[in-house]
Amino acid sequence: MRYRLILISLPIMALLAVSAGFAYVHWSKGGAGTGLYSRDWSPDPVQGYWDPDNFYQSTETVAGVFKAELCIQCHEGITPGIVADWRASRHAKGSEPVYCNDCHGSDHQQLRLPTPDVCGSCHEQQHGEFRDEARYGFPSHVLAMERAVDAPHFADKPIAEVQSCVQCHSVATKCDSCHTRHRFDAAEARRSEACITCHSGPPHPDDESYFASAHGKIYLAEGKDWDWSKPLIKGNYKAPTCAYCHMDGGRHQVAHKSLWKFGLREINPHTSKNKVLRKRWINLCSDCHEEKRAAQWLAELDKERKRAWEKLYAAEDVLKDLRSDDLLQPAVGERPPYPMGSWWPRERIGFFEGQASAFYNVSAIERDYFEMWYFDNLGSYKSAAHGNFAGVEDGHNKMTASLDRIKAKASELRASSNAKQMSEINSELSRLWNRGVYTEYNRENN
Ligand code: HEC
Ligand code: HEC
Ligand code: HEC
Ligand code: HEC
Ligand code: HEC
Ligand code: HEC
Ligand code: HEC
Ligand code: HEC
Numbered sequence: 551m552r553y554r555l556i557l558i559s560l561p562i563m564a565l566l567a568v569s570a571g572f573a574y575v576h577w578s579k580g581g582a583g584t585g586l587y588s589r590d591w592s593p594d595p596v597q598g599y600w601d602p603d604n605f606y607q608s609t610e611t612v613a614g615v616f617k618a619e620l621c622i623q624c625h626e627g628i629t630p631g632i633v634a635d636w637r638a639s640r641h642a643k644g645s646e647p648v649y650c651n652d653c654h655g656s657d658h659q660q661l662r663l664p665t666p667d668v669c670g671s672c673h674e675q676q677h678g679e680f681r682d683e684a685r686y687g688f689p690s691h692v693l694a695m696e697r698a699v700d701a702p703h704f705a706d707k708p709i710a711e712v713q714s715c716v717q718c719h720s721v722a723t724k725c726d727s728c729h730t731r732h733r734f735d736a737a738e739a740r741r742s743e744a745c746i747t748c749h750s751g752p753p754h755p756d757d758e759s760y761f762a763s764a765h766g767k768i769y770l771a772e773g774k775d776w777d778w779s780k781p782l783i784k785g786n787y788k789a790p791t792c793a794y795c796h797m798d799g800g801r802h803q804v805a806h807k808s809l810w811k812f813g814l815r816e817i818n819p820h821t822s823k824n825k826v827l828r829k830r831w832i833n834l835c836s837d838c839h840e841e842k843r844a845a846q847w848l849a850e851l852d853k854e855r856k857r858a859w860e861k862l863y864a865a866e867d868v869l870k871d872l873r874s875d876d877l878l879q880p881a882v883g884e885r886p887p888y889p890m891g892s893w894w895p896r897e898r899i900g901f902f903e904g905q906a907s908a909f910y911n912v913s914a915i916e917r918d919y920f921e922m923w924y925f926d927n928l929g930s931y932k933s934a935a936h937g938n939f940a941g942v943e944d945g946h947n948k949m950t951a952s953l954d955r956i957k958a959k960a961s962e963l964r965a966s967s968n969a970k971q972m973s974e975i976n977s978e979l980s981r982l983w984n985r986g987v988y989t990e991y992n993r994e995n996n
Contacts (some may be wrong), residue, residue: 556740587705602663618649635732684803695722737778763937813931884980922952
């Protein structure tokens, strides 16, 4: 009898738990923002331009429903640059021009800013390829916006500090990131500069590593004389640009060859799935190089990754030991609640314990580790991927130095005779941290 009751109630409880989970996620998405933390932030008006589908509200200052000629006439005076760019574009030059109102609508009090769906109504192929990226998971352009807003540190920080996130991550929510409005020029998108507005800086130095490589150098020296109207296929270009390698054949997705992805976690490059992806890379390189040589270069990348992870794991071990001995101070309970005042506050070390938490509210030694992992490691990865040999050396030298520093600090913490006194000072400080002006302002104004 009892067993039967348990047997019956187990699936019911599981069902209830799952429904409660769904209900919670549904509820959490019902706020003024978007994503999992929509109730914890509200958008600035400018968000309408970055994520029009969710946030754009038409201006109402001009009333009327206008024909295309009138849009152009009036905007010739108001926004002459936009009209000139449009006139110079393929959209204006075809036998059936694509007019302002095809993208924006004709009713000036119900204007829209075109989302990928709007462009996709005419450019089905590119839109379809772009959406297909989701199949390969994160990171990808099509999922970039949800990736940003679903990051706890997006909702946890003052909105002014995270507005930049959506500027780059809007690559998901509109189609004018690489061929900018209102020229919508494919030639512009083929060039490497089209990508580096977003793909630069310490965690993703694609810009820096590419321009330091043989490919980037040739592009800089000779690219101005190349015929950029040609599509990105074998024979058309002497050296590859970002899009040549990542969007080969003009395919509108960047995830179909990625093995190491962002470089955040260790992978096994020799699984059958990864061998397929690697083969795609080698095919691409062999547009210009001997296949064997390309395979060797990419095998060097895998070796570089192996070396990097050995160093990162060594540092993680040091930190985890300190954590078990309560020597990471101030302890997590003595810091402002982050991320989002989690149910189980804990110092989190490494990707699997929570990437975002490593950014803020960390002690000095955790910060060393964060920089080693996020900047030096990722810099070295991108250098190896893009053929910047000096960058690999530099990244590894820095990682070695960080590891030494982490070990030295750990011995200091262990040797410290006044651990008890430190812990008292820290709990004093924690009152300040937890109720500081910054923390309070942040809580009120997201
Ligand atoms: C009589 C002049 C006039 C005509 C005709 C006109 N516009 Fe505008 N448009 C404006 C002005 C003025 C603004 C700036 C409004 C503001 O800032 O509130 C504007 C703004 C816009 C914006 C930017 C909206 C925003 O929120 O940033 C778009 C898009 C636009 N117009 C498209 C069109 C289209 C499409 C047509 C034709 C269907 C058109 N306009 C016809 C005067 C005009
Ligand atoms: C092929 C589609 C397309 C056409 C055609 C088009 N636009 Fe746009 N327009 C866009 C996109 C995309 C944006 C950027 C939307 C965003 O930021 O989310 C934009 C933004 C704008 C803006 C507001 C942002 C800014 O840069 O100030 C104005 C004003 C505007 N367009 C006017 C026009 C006018 C006038 C015409 C006709 C001469 C026109 N557009 C034709 C796609 C188009
Ligand atoms: C009403 C249909 C329509 C809409 C909507 C539309 N386009 Fe186009 N687009 C065209 C046509 C037609 C061409 C010219 C094709 C040709 O000449 O082969 C074109 C050409 C292009 C090109 C190629 C330009 C070049 O230099 O070769 C790009 C890029 C482009 N569109 C991007 C966009 C984007 C981005 C959007 C949305 C903001 C958009 N289009 C919305 C119809 C449309
Ligand atoms: C300068 C442009 C830029 C800004 C600003 C930016 N990002 Fe990113 N972000 C990127 C790029 C590019 C990548 C992926 C790089 C790669 O794959 O190598 C990325 C990756 C990520 C990832 C990991 C992607 C994954 O799927 O694993 C997250 C999460 C993320 N960003 C969130 C944010 C948040 C939150 C902010 C604001 C605090 C932010 N980003 C600001 C460009 C930017
Ligand atoms: C407007 C900003 C922006 C521009 C421009 C941009 N990207 Fe990205 N890209 C991103 C962001 C943000 C991510 C990370 C998305 C995420 O969080 O999952 C990303 C991710 C990627 C990835 C990682 C895919 C993977 O599977 O690991 C590649 C490759 C990439 N972009 C290549 C390019 C290339 C090539 C160009 C230029 C032709 C370009 N991007 C232009 C913002 C941009
Ligand atoms: C990451 C950069 C990037 C983004 C984002 C992007 N494009 Fe493109 N687009 C390119 C590149 C690069 C080319 C040139 C491809 C080639 O050489 O074949 C291109 C070319 C095009 C063309 C012209 C194709 C041809 O053969 O003439 C169209 C149409 C187009 N894109 C539509 C879109 C649409 C629709 C979106 C949004 C879903 C979009 N693009 C988003 C980089 C981008
Ligand atoms: C010679 C071809 C080539 C060129 C040119 C190139 N890349 Fe890469 N890129 C690679 C390879 C190979 C990887 C490592 C892929 C792997 O194994 O995951 C990579 C990795 C990346 C990643 C990490 C995600 C991924 O796909 O693994 C991003 C983001 C990226 N590149 C962006 C860029 C940008 C932006 C440019 C131009 C500034 C650029 N790349 C130029 C070949 C290239
Ligand atoms: C569009 C042609 C093209 C493509 C595609 C291309 N490369 Fe290159 N690559 C060149 C040229 C040209 C050079 C400079 C001359 C040389 O070393 O052959 C070069 C140089 C290199 C170098 C420096 C070699 C040295 O000895 O200094 C490396 C490494 C390299 N490429 C790797 C790759 C890898 C890996 C891929 C594929 C992910 C790739 N390339 C794709 C054209 C290309």
